[in-house]
Amino acid sequence: MANNNAVILETDRLDLRPLTVDDFSAVHSWGSNPENTRYMAWGPNTEEQTREFIETCVKNGRALPRRRYDFAVVLKETGAVIGSCGIYTDDAGDTAELGWILHIDYWKRGYGTEFCGELIRFGFEDLRLRRMYAPCAAVNYGSCRVMERNGMCREATHVKAFWARVDKEWIDKAIYVILAEDYFDTQKQRA
DSSP states (O other): OEETTEEOEEOSSEEEEEOOGGGHHHHHHHHTOHHHHTTSSSOSOOHHHHHHHHHHHHHHHHOSSOOEEEEEEEETTTOOEEEEEEEEEOTTSSEEEEEEEEOGGGTTSSHHHHHHHHHHHIIIIISOOSEEEEEEETTOHHHHHHHHHTTOEEEEEEEEEEEETTTTEEEEEEEEEEEHHHHHHHHHHHO
């Protein structure tokens, strides 16, 4: 799994590997798209903003101790980079935030559920976290379903706490959470 400090994860259809500067075109294809960034806290990106994001990911990928894991989501079948995702631990190293974006052309195919499940597995089994959470726009049905399918529960709704940059309005933010004990209980039930 680890190779020269690079973490590479795998699912049935996807590889999750560190982002590289060579991923610029793919990352910018969704990062500059208003439909793709509608419910993100950033974007749509300029080319410079996308380059800065990738450079930050590459730099953080080499830093020790590691607290941020940013991945390119790669289709095994074609090698295409179709999104990015990450897991970001707190200073104590027992809690982490999850985040992701998937190119609009690949929505509604189960890829989000697949890579989110692998991030959760990595967080609990490899990083030995006790809690993971993910914020999202409460109206972002796709992200909400990805989290629910992976055993995450809505912990809170923060009313008009998220600035929707594309639509230029304040909307509700949902916080989803999963605990290690719940994850491992589910794994036992599946065995």
